[in-house]
Amino acid sequence: MQTIPLSSLPALLHGHIGLIDHQDGVQPVRFPPAIGFMLDPLNALTATMTSGIRLRLVTNSSSLELVTQQTQLFLTEPEQWARNFEIYVDGNLYQQTPAIGGSFLTPGAAPEGESRAVLAFTGLGNHLKQIEIWFPQSSLQVIERVQIDSHATWETWKDDRRHILFHGSSITHGMEALGGSGTWPAVAGKLAGVNVTNMGWAGSCLLSALASKVIAQQTIDAAVLELGINIWDGGALNQRTLNDSVHGMISIIRDRYPTLPIVIVSPICSPTRETVGENGGLSLEQIRAGLKSAVDAHVLQGDHQIQYQDGLALFGLEDANLLVDGLHPNADGYCLIGERFAELHRNFLTVD
Structure with missing residues (x-):
């Protein structure tokens, strides 16, 4: 087999915000590496996961092998979340499967197991085709090697479609999806035929100036900000600081992009959080009202290039049976959110 040079990865990878060079490989991440020291440990961990990141190329190779150093996150048990890679051939899902190997990590502990992971796809046919591999959304990946057939040809596959960045909490990150293409931004993006960057930072969407600056630095055509659920935790913000934080986020983005289309999405349904805050903080009902007011x-x-989307219209009380823990949707729930968003915001997603 022939090895594609690691130096070609910047042109083959999509959906990342930064790349970190390691001695043995290249790590795609969803934050600019220069600000890594500013992120708290949880934010740094979740923003390093590969949700929405994919490798795209055009090749006539009948097989493809990907070797990575993989670290899969878990909270309760190692297989808590799917760690599937997904390979699409000419736009159709060919296979959804985990790599062989890889380590597991729960926050605050040392990784368990050997990190080397190997993923092999065969039977792809020797015709020229477009290959897109979606990385698992709940793992960290350092790409060591990409290999194709010895005599095969390959070239980069640019994505010139309308580019939309989604920022949000674990709901946008999509840990419970079956793969990276099953998160709600990916589902909405596929239905609309657009290029998506998933900047969902699980547990870390804090309406921060730092996140706003990262968004403003990207070359994008529109932005979707799913806000509010992470500030419920611990009563992080009150009504005044929520108002200030939302206006601050919008203003920082507007400094770079005065007319960028923006949709602000409020929290989806979480039955036990709707009318009660934590530690004297805001309830989800109050958070939605604050976001809409801003x-x-x-x-x-x-x-007139900014609009509010009530999260309950995307996932309401009638959908609560699709929550796995009273907060996070299951795989079907994420698909439902993506489908509803695509239907409600068809023009936003597809029209400049």
Whole structure:
């Protein structure tokens, strides 16, 4: 087999924000490496996971092998979340499977197992085809080697489609999906035929200036901000600081992109959090009202490229049976959110 040079990975990888060079490979991450020291440990961990990251190329190879150093996150047990890679051939799902090998990590502990993971796809046919491999959404990946047939040809596959960045909590990150293409941003993006970057930072969407700056630095055509659920935890913000934080996020993005289309999505349904806050903090009902008020204020000031989406219209109380823990949707729930968002925001997703 022939090995594709690691130096070619920047042109083959999509959905990442930064790349970190290691002695044995290249690590795609969802934050600029220069700000890594500013992220708290949880944020640094979840933003390093490969949700929405994929490798794209055009080749006539009948097989493809990917070797990585893989670290799969878990909280309760090692197989808590799917660690599937997904390979699409000419736009159709060919196989969804975990790699052989890889280590497991729960926050605060040392990784368990050997990190080397091997993924082999065969029977792809020797015709010229477009290959897209989605990485697992709940793992860290350092790519050591990409190999194809010895006499096969390959070339980069650019993505010139409308580019939309999604930022949010674990709901956007999508740990419970069956694979990276099953998160709700990926589902909505596929239905709309657009290029998606998933900047969902599980447990770490804090309406921060830092996240806003990262978003503003990206070359994008639109942004979707799923906000609010992570500030429920611990009563992180009150009504005044919520208002200030939302306006701050919007203002930082507007400094770079005065007319960027933006949709702000409020929290989806979480039955036990709807009317009660934590530690005296805001309930989800109050958070939704605060987000809508902030968006309405910008619209009244003449910003007609921003809109509010009530999260309950994407996933409401009637859908609560699809929650795995009273907070996170299961795989079907994420698909439902993506489908509803694509239907409600068809023009936003597809029209410049």
